[in-house]
Amino acid sequence: xxxxxxxxxxxxxxxxxxxxxxxxxxxxxxxxxxxxxxxxxxxxxxxxxxxxxxxxxxxxxxxxxxxxxxxxxxxxxxxxxxxxxxxxxxxxxxxxxxxxxxxxxxx
Numbered sequence: 001x002x003x004x005x006x007x008x009x010x011x012x013x014x015x016x017x018x019x020x021x022x023x024x025x026x027x028x029x030x031x032x033x034x035x036x037x038x039x040x041x042x043x044x045x046x047x048x049x050x051x052x053x054x055x056x057x058x059x060x061x062x063x064x065x066x067x068x069x070x071x072x073x074x075x076x077x078x079x080x081x082x083x084x085x086x087x088x089x090x091x092x093x094x095x096x097x098x099x100x101x102x103x104x105x106x107x
Contacts, residue, residue, distance in 0.1 A: 020050040
């Protein structure tokens with residue numbers, strides 16, 4: 001019995017997976033000049049990659065500054081809840097004052 005072999009075409013998912021994993025960079029530089037005078041200069045860099053791949057390679061070539069991530073664990077949860085309640089009360093007070101001013105102005 002002969003062995004049947006499926007066509008070895010790549011699907012769109014395979015291509016997209018490879019592009020996001022490896023990344024593609026398109027770098028273009030165009031200058032239009034007339035009689036030695038630059039009229040238009042366009043520089044463009046298009047990067048297609050996953051965020052992880054982009055950050056890995058951009059840090060390697062010094063194109064990005066590492067961003068400090070906020071330390072949510074540095075503030076206790078109870079402190080955040082108390083601050084949230086205080087801000088909600090302040091917003092409620094501002095809304096109440098605004099409604100009372102509008103009702104006095106309309107009367």
